[in-house]
Amino acid sequence: MTRVSRRRLLGTGALTAAGAVASAAAAPSAAARTAPLSAPLSAPLSADVVIVGGGLSGLTAARDLAAAGRSVIVLEARDRPGGRVYGLPLGDGTTSEGGAEFIGPTQDRIAALARDMGVETFKTYNEGKNVYYRNGKRSLYASDGLLGAVPPDWGVIDLELALLKLGAMVKEVPVGEPWKAAKAEEWDAGTFYTWSRSNSLSAGARFLMDAFASSTLSARSQEISLLYLLHYAASAGNESTPGTIDRLINTREGAQESRFVGGSQEVPVRLAAALGDIVRYNAPVRSIATGPGGVTVTADGVAVAAKRVVVAMSPAIAGKIDYSPGLPAARAQLMQRYPMGSIAKFVGVYDTPFWRADGLTGQAVADGGAIDATFDNSPPDGSRGILMGFMNQANIRRLDGASADEVRAAGLDSFTRLFGDKAADPRITAFQRWDNEMWSGGGPVGVAPPGALTAFGPALREPCGPIHWAGTETSDYWTGYMDGAVRSGERVAREVHAAL
């Protein structure tokens, strides 16, 4: 791991760079960099801002606020930074992406942060054909993306018509404010499942629309509001390029286009290292008390008094903190209505990426097994082959309570069906499930059931007194992605800086 100098880091904070607070952005003072961390643990520390959560959103907010001269302390529950961005140890000293992994076009803010951290990207392996496995039948298709093109017998016209309708609706959703869409009430009244059944006839089209929900959100199409899905697609762009469904699901020119050399976790790991000892680990926050002078944030082993607090977590997990006084009703009830998806990743490490020689990308969509989508997770030089399989929603729930051997068997059963017998005996397997992981409670993102966005959506971002909200769920663009996390950190830093 390369340690980036603090000077370099703090000099390139997005808040300063963007000029939003240019008048206030001064060279960081010594106090801003170090914060009063010399206080004993028994007495509360103090800072201008305390940030709850050391994922990409919290670390980005810390970087920008520190660069603007504010003193900051980050409290992180785990013993590592990154949150849902995690390098899964393979047991041989290397890691594979166990959480958020990819970067694609229009994801400008994570791209800028990675550049600042000196983390390079490379193209996701995408040469050859994809595997489609359904009802016991394996076939290959040439086109890119989950839904981009399917064999004629899957009802391709049916699917394309549905996607055209959906794409037209996506354009009518205001980015980051789906509750302001003219048809918001109508679209938030039912599920994507109901819509997909009313707007398709073929089993193949319906299967692929469910696969779209499952592989993009790790949620069943039954669980999500149609409006939420439209909002998610509308956010898959940037200020100059409207979001589209294609950009969500594609590898080439889509959200899965590229990966990070050394793994995505290098970005938060280097950023946290650059921030230094203002990031405190093993400090799960239990309570946030607001008083006349600001907030007192109490974590295991440490308390911090601050003027403002940023809660940089998903709504569902933010809801586990004890707030006093209680939060306004809209926010309190929103946190009960934004559940995390059900996701896991299973990884097999082979001597070579053997599927490439078979003319396969390593990408697959499947039913009937534990794994419903795969990618080639090999290192840039292809010096060994790593297959990664997503186990989403019902698939991972069927493995509740399964032993490590059972999980391995289920994962390899899927891999061999999709990629042949050569997949049966990897050197290493590894497994990361998020749905029972204590500090994330699921992934990749919080999803909105019907009725939530229209009634509670504005509470996603609206500050509650000195409590500000960040996390990828609050982002306008690329909500659910690393880019959205970084954007939310930049936005909340501007918000807090202006309020201080």
Next chain:
Amino acid sequence: MTRVSRRRLLGTGALTAAGAVASAAAAPSAAARTAPLSAPLSAPLSADVVIVGGGLSGLTAARDLAAAGRSVIVLEARDRPGGRVYGLPLGDGTTSEGGAEFIGPTQDRIAALARDMGVETFKTYNEGKNVYYRNGKRSLYASDGLLGAVPPDWGVIDLELALLKLGAMVKEVPVGEPWKAAKAEEWDAGTFYTWSRSNSLSAGARFLMDAFASSTLSARSQEISLLYLLHYAASAGNESTPGTIDRLINTREGAQESRFVGGSQEVPVRLAAALGDIVRYNAPVRSIATGPGGVTVTADGVAVAAKRVVVAMSPAIAGKIDYSPGLPAARAQLMQRYPMGSIAKFVGVYDTPFWRADGLTGQAVADGGAIDATFDNSPPDGSRGILMGFMNQANIRRLDGASADEVRAAGLDSFTRLFGDKAADPRITAFQRWDNEMWSGGGPVGVAPPGALTAFGPALREPCGPIHWAGTETSDYWTGYMDGAVRSGERVAREVHAAL
């Protein structure tokens, strides 16, 4: 308040009376009654069973387990027992029901408990006509219940046909296990809103179906799974009488048929008093740690070591506790997917129940104001008049941040529209909102969005090692009601007793 003797209480525990554990049910030992409460606060207390939550479910479980000879400690966050059953102080030494209020036919277990506690019931005032107020027009109707009969111009045939269909579906839902219905997947795939729009044509029928969801569940029809609604109606009965929608919504022969003399809170207050010092107040539980020897439950100011723990709370609020090790995925994610409804009660106290003289029941269904349903909450002798108005979902959310004066003005504006100018100037008003209340997080009950019951429903009740789950949400019959809370307490006591 009458204090019921502990001897009487413990001698009539339902677990013993039901004979379910007759072989083990002995006269309560001194240890069972007192538990080791003499230990200093700095050392953990110990008991066979610790119960988290002193609402009706937790108190009932404590009663039955103590009666069966188990030592029990109840930890309650508030300074009072009863949970969502609460006597709202009127400021003159009296109270009015601020939470759960009514009792009706087939609600046998709350009826038995009330009898044991010496709390009498009386009929909800129901003479005369109900008020219907919609689109600025006030009219009266003679029939009982929210949906039972509506003026012809509301599309009564349309509504009745929809209710017939719904009633037929209710019969196909296994009580307490809706996920086992033959059509569970289909019915859990969409919202009640979507179903109601597909199965009605008139605005009047649709309004009343939304009013049904709002007044029964304090949730929008958009928020709830069709399967959940069917499940809720299927539970509105008992072992010999199948649940029906009519029994949910009716006053006469329905869930609103009767009230408790002195207020519903007399039941938990007397039960808690009878249990004595095994109930500890101001003790919000923060963590439950499971180890080889059992559980350690840590609350503010007190810790209890026990063999088993009963979490007698709604899933959403149970999700705020820190569990170590983490809970199985199904349970962890269920707690993110069972949000509480948005409910408040507004009360006006008048010299007389003047609406009775006008030939009105005091019951109303309305739109366009802060209050969407009302009842006559006067004492049994009618010595003064109390109007109670429900402020549900969007209505109460519009009052987020409103001052007491603004709430009073909004409530009285509704009352006068519904009951005339005599309602404009009550002696007293009182207000209880639950959606920002810290320890319940909403009410009357947790509701399931689409996809939750089929994927996560069994986790409502399934124990996680030594952790058992109670609360009205877990009940087979009368889930969402006081009766369901008592039933869940009785069920969990049998479950824990058998496991010890």
